[in-house]
Amino acid sequence: MNYFIDYLNQIVPLPEKSASAINEITVRRKLSLHTSLLRNGDVCREFHFIEKGIARVFYYKDGKEVTAWFAAENQIVSAIDSLFTGQPSLYNIEILEDSTVWSLQYNKIEPVFQGHPIVERLGRLLITKNYLLLDERMKLFAFCTAEERYERLLLQIPDILQRVKLGQIASYLGISQEHLSRIRGRK
Template sequence: MNYFIDYLNQLAPLPHESAIAINQITIHKTIPKHTLLLRNGDVCKEFHFLESGIARVFYYKDGKEVTAWFASENQIVSAIDSLFTGQPSLYNIEILEDSVIWSLQYNKIEPVFEKYSGVERLGRLLITNNYLLLDERMKLFAFCTAEERYERLLLQIPDILQKVKLGQIASYLGISQEHLSRIRARK
């Protein structure tokens, strides 16, 4: 089988036939760093599960890159709004280090959902997990200081400082790089 199937089995055991169906539509890829999986203006047609590596989702505002999200090992990265609506995405998805991913095209998973109810349940679990991560991010901005957001990021991705540029981390935290440097100096 594959690493993605193993991950899904941890969420909810998959019957053998379902696992085979998912395995047949899953594409295993090694992606070099700085690869864009999605460009602003393109329609997102697949989601990616990171076996190893790190990716970021970003957009442009006033000519500057703004990092909206980081995805690391055992997480899914996609432009979900574009994936579900078929509308062009406002986001870019960039691989930040050489990564191993498992990709699924949305139009190929739908028939598997229809045929295997357990797979549809797993799809809901994955969407729920991603929604909870998004909710956590919103709460961080609503209730936490920049220093608390930084600490939480280090808990979620302990080696992020070795993998990601400080400017991208500062952007994700909603602070300037100088402010991030001051926070790091206090640690």
């Protein structure tokens, strides 16, 4: 099969027919640094599973880029609100290093859900997993210091300092690059 199917099988073991149905609607893509998967104002029509690489979701506020989150290996990246509502997205999604992703168009998944209830269950579990990541992100800002947010990021993506610009990490943490340098200096 493929890397994406292997990952899905770890969540819910899929019958061969269901795995084949998913395989038929996914496309493995090799993407270069700075490839844009979505631009602000566009409607998001697909989600992407990252096999290798890292992506950044960001938006503009007062003319500055603000990093909302990072997605690395074995994570899904998309603008879920736009994907589900069909409304233009406020987000941009950018590939930050040469990457391999599995892309799936949202309009092709519904027939697979209808024909394969286990895939619908899998979809629910993936949405739940991503919702919990979002909830954790909100809790980080509500209850954690900048240093604690930094430590949590390093637990999630240990090599992020080698893969992402410090300014983007600082933006994600909600601090200045100078503050990030001070935190790093204390470690």
